[in-house]
Amino acid sequence: MEIVFVLLDDLAFLIGVTLLYSSPLIFTGLGGVVTESTGVVNIGLEGMMTLGAFAAASVAYYTADPWLGFLAGGVAGGLLALLHALATVRFGADHIISGIAVNFLGPGLALFVSRLIFNGATQTLTVPNKIPKLFDGVFPSKSFFDLILKQDATVYIALVLVVVVWFVLYRTVLGLRLRSVGEHPLAADTLGLSVERLKTYGVVASGVLAGWGGAAMSIAVVARFSPGLISGQGFIALAAMIFGKWTPHGTLAACLFFGLAKGLEVYLGTRFPIPGTLLAMLPYILTILVLVGFVGKARPPRAVGQPFLKERHS
Amino acid sequence: MRKLPPLALTGLSLLAGLIVGALALLAAGYNPFAAYATLIAGVFHAPRDWSFVLIRSTPLVLTGLSVAFAFRTGLFNIGAEGQYIMGALGATLFGVFVPLPAVLHIPLTMLAGILCGAAWGAVAGILKSRWGINEVISTIMLNWIALYINNSVVSVEGFRRPHSEASLQILDSARIDWLGAWKTTPEGLAFRESQPLLNDILRTPANAGILVAIVAVILVAFLLEKTVLGYRLRAVGFNKDAAAFSGIAVPRYVVISMALAGALAGLAGGLQVQGVSREVAKLAAMEGNGFDGIAVALIGFSQPWGVFGAALFYGVLKHGGPKLQPALGIPMEIIQIIMGSVIFFLALPGIWQTLANTWRSWRGNRVRSSR
Amino acid sequence: AQQGDSSAVKIAMVTDVGGVNDQSFNQGAWEGLQRAQLELGIKASYVESNQDADYVPNLQSLMDAKNQLIWGIGFKMGQAIYEAAKNNPDYKFAIIDFAYDNTPANLIGVVFKAEEASFLVGYIAGKMTKTGTVGFVGGIKGNVIDGFDYGYHAGVNFANRQVKILRQYAESFTDAAKGKVITLEMYRQGADIVYHAAGGVGDGVIEAARESNRWAIGVDRDQNYLAPDNVLTSAMKRVDNAIYNIAKELVEGRWPGGKTIVYGLKEGGVDIAPSTSKHVPVNILAEVEELKKKIMAGEIVVPYNEASYNDWLAKLK
Amino acid sequence: MADSPALELKGFTKTFGSLVANDNIDLEIRAGEVHALLGENGAGKTTLMNCAYGVYQPDRGTIYRLGKQVTVRSPADALAQGIGMVHQHFMLVDRFTVAENLVLGQEPRRHGVLLDRRKAEEAVLDLGERYGLRVDPRAVIEDLSVGAQQKVEILKALYRGAEILILDEPTAVLTPQEIHDLGKIIRQLCGDGKSVILITHKLKEILSFADRCTVIRKGVKVATLEVSQTDQDELASMMVGRKVQWHLERREFQPGSVVLRVEELWARDYRGLEALKGLSFEVRAGEILAVAGVEGNGQTELLDILCGLKAPTGGRISIDGQPIERPDPGKLRELGFNAIPEDRQRKGLVLEFQVGENLVLDSVHVPPFSQRGLLNLQAIRENAARNIEGYDIRPPNPVALASALSGGNQQKVVIARALANQPRLIVAAQPTRGLDVGAIEFVHRALLNQRDAGCAILLVSFELDEVLELADRILVLYEGRSQGVFDRAEATEDVLGRAMAGAAHA
């Protein structure tokens, strides 16, 4: 009986940790889904996430309001994405090149501005108020439900956004149009839809989401921005989106899987004498193994990555 | 509407990137002219600075080539980072544990780096051709795995240098820095005394890596343009279906391509060890060699010599950048902003065309109205 | 750039990849240099490194700027500084956190007895734990971190043999989320005080303490400001003192080159944070003061790695 | 205004760089008529219609709708004017359902933002009922046959209230049965008062569907004719500027040894359904064996297997007695196999390669194009020059990128490559799809020449005319099985048509 309680408790802990780890990835991964649904590859998610994390932390620091910070994270990510949209959608730039540029600009700007407003430091100071937790104090501390449900509000926002993105993409007129420009922009164009505008929506939304992903890191998981905070999570989110076969629910599953693997890493590490470096590899190896197991090949939106330029004549 | 030639495009983009950098500096209250003057002075100050630029450019040339090569064959190698790590590790192991005369030790150590990088690249290739796993995912994962492998291996007693977080140093016979160990012996120091210019260069870890990198550029250019293998790799890159239809074994070529890309990145890691660091250390985070390679490949239009030029450019920025802070108090992140802007403008051939057209029509209007 | 008279002694430092305002030991080092500038009239400057490959050229550019003494901050620069010293006998070099077997005359290695400060915070933890379990979160295992790790273990044990110590390495110095999760898990396993020596990972450790309303112990600097109610104490490494002291000796014409200087409690190189008195009861503080004296007097020799720790344990029995 | 034309284009000129694709073209479309546009590949038909539909902006030209000048700057404008277009390459979102494709851009909504699927589906059914265009509204486009997809395209135009329907080469990819159906649909639309502009290379269709026909040559309008007062020969010579030979001379049938032997071949399609069910046949040197049949009866699988791109689930294949154990296009080439793929852009060409490079795609590894792994650029260039000359590939520039060629010329590159090096066996799939009559004549002659030179040729075609023109023997494929092999002499359209519909061989 005792052991069952321990196991239940461990399970709850693992679920809780999985959510903690995966929420920034879910935001950003959803961003990936949205942008690629409209046919624009956004490898700059990492940069948008970093800038978003910084903007969120610094605004939250100066205003003492985490929600303003959260908003700022989205705005910062969105602005950077607007640049990406301008390049890829308006000027037909190669998506990868522009995305890589964003990955230089995002962190570059974040650190540059940080130095200017935080007295030469590349990390912000601790924010006075973080994103609040939901179900805080509702259940007895460290009880089963407390471990699972007492989470940063961003975790819940991320989960809700999965549903929202799914609903918008698959149930609304806007979603149909967004997806159509990712699949066959010329077809959408010949039906009188503005491909440029729709793609821009998708890209900017992805930036907002990635910015929120960063904010979820800098003002919910921890309480300040530092240069190494995002290191690679944007890319992991990108991988999760591919792993999740370009769908919101698939991406959610992939992010949760990855978060679980990271949680297991800690769980096992505190219990068994396994070398830390081996454990640290675990999430990455597991991902590859699972992909090998899932033989089914994912199909990206058909026109993803292709520039769409209407014939322009002077 | 004439199309802009790539060189003009690159030139304009560099200029525009520098202008954006200047604007950022202005906005932050710094003097951009002073900044660029410092940057240029910092790079052309003394022979040792040229030497440093070359030293910094060497791994960039190779990781850039790695990414560019993969691009040319239709693959996106985000994994140069991991391949570099594996190459450095392999070269170090060989350089430390296999005593050989220099004539053999130098090339074989390089080969060890190449092979380790190639193997790591091939893993992604196999995952793609055998299980259809997108190389973008697999290489992202393999980068992290490589990092942790490196850290595990470096901590193994017997390989770890006592009292340090780094490995043992490679034997002198595997080193490729010019006059390697000799230059700090009394005779070496005496000789350098008499040769001011050479001495200045020898203060830096000047090494043969850049020559190897140039050879690699030539080989890759030759491979891509002049050989059946290169032709077929490119064909697979552009159109897998057509390549398969014409009798090219596509899966094999995917593996070959990733392995060769990995070999180049692995060579980068190996040369860095042989020429500069002589050891590998535990890595607390990704160093960014592979990601820099992506930037270099893109700036160089994935053309071997373009990559070479782009690597030199980046090398200049990387060497000049840290001098901004001590001289003018400018955060060195400005370099990242400049790099990002340059790449961004390179991605925008359309904007130059539009500008050119606007200019022409504007001029046209003026001419007309003045009549 | 500061205007100093041209005869001023020029001293500069190369940061490691954290940058100068890392709110950790790079920052401490820079504060030491600035103090020396203010009080000793030297001329101070720094260059930051972005990646390991920057070390060598950064050292070179500081030589170009005619600095007499050049500091490398952090063990990762060990090799680069050594080569520079050998290649440039006209310049003086010094490094934080690195000891050489054969130190050239123009080079100084400075190491800190982090174990001594860790011992003290460990002692506080051992005394103050209510659950009988405490934790340690390391960044990446290695010589330097071993000092923190085993010094802390020894301190806890010294305070109370019964206390259980959880230990986990994050395999990173930046992964704050992982620091948080590890710490949460340690709290769940009953720990109520967790000490970290893990750089940016520590942000997560302290965050976990704040959220769970438990204790964390900071490192390198007084980290109490990060979570005033939850950072119990910090094991400080007074890099600033070391840098200041050596600058002083240089200015006064004494250059203690060619050796490794060890900075312990006695030399003012390590200590516990001033903020400790906020949360730690006076009686324990008094005991800590006693311990400090014993350590300074050499009566207690704090272990700094696995082997010395095992010896220590054996003796304790 | 009752007798104003439904649509009138006046003075349309459109240039691409230095190329004048349309040169001052006038076109008048009456209400209720079927107006055919005829012209060689690259004559400018598609360009003209793209201008009318607002995809391109003409350099000059005005559009009148029922006598009133209108501006069409985008497809949306065109749709608003009641002009609809079914493009040569379908503008359908493959992964959307029929209903979703139908309403895209003008969606029925619920609560202002939600897509009303039920209404969309009803629209498909209603319109389908009215014009005899029945399609399952919930079917996903990529699961539909080309014919069904075309119906969706027409429905899309009708849904948007098109009064004038432009069909760009609608029949190039249809089976005879589907073409027949399309004819009925077109007539029904005209009966409803709508006008149809039909672009096609098939003169027979013009004669049977169209009321009037405008011929364009090299961007210039040649004439507009009443179809009832003309014939195939006149149309063809107007179009290509010379007389077209309808029937090519062929040497007497002298079959040699068996080159390709296929025994009991079984295969599944991509959905896992049986697509080939024990198919057996042989092709001998010096003969053309045509596989006739309606699309989707196993042709794709047969071709993929023969080309070494897919493994059969059962059966044996041998070339010159050499068994082919597993899919390996490389080995097939060594045995003297060559092929013209169904889809030239996907499987035939590397569009980013130069013409010269494309011409050696399958033979680059052998001399003279390479020695010891090194390319012989000289030999590749010479080969290109030879083929460009021999196959009249335009523009005659060996370093032009394949993507810069028109479809017809791209096809010539593929064919030139397939016929090089005296192959033992050629598998030709739809070799003339989308080509104009002049080009068809050329390709047919080339294939016959190979046959006469002793090559074994397997022709897979959905065009009965082509099959009857070229084949020595004809195998009719139906549901993955052979419905019998007919000699050239006994095969008539009637006989084959019945076999293709599944009636057993009498």
Ligand SMILES: Nc1ncnc2c1ncn2[C@@H]1O[C@H](COP(=O)(O)OP(=O)(O)OP(=O)(O)O)[C@@H](O)[C@H]1O
């Ligand atoms: N967007 C374009 N840019 C440049 N040239 C073009 C473009 N579209 C068409 N052309 C050229 O204009 C000419 C007319 O092309 P168009 O597609 O109208 O021919 P077509 O009559 O439809 O031929 P086909 O029977 O092959 O469909 C061709 O030479 C073609 O190469």
Ligand SMILES: Nc1ncnc2c1ncn2[C@@H]1O[C@H](COP(=O)(O)OP(=O)(O)OP(=O)(O)O)[C@@H](O)[C@H]1O
């Ligand atoms: N946007 C464009 N820019 C440049 N060239 C174009 C463009 N669109 C089409 N072309 C060129 O126009 C030519 C004809 O295009 P089109 O699609 O009409 O050919 P096609 O109808 O497939 O040819 P065919 O009827 O001969 O099979 C090709 O050379 C194509 O590359």
Ligand SMILES: [Mg+2]
């Ligand atoms: Mg056409």
Ligand SMILES: [Mg+2]
């Ligand atoms: Mg055509």
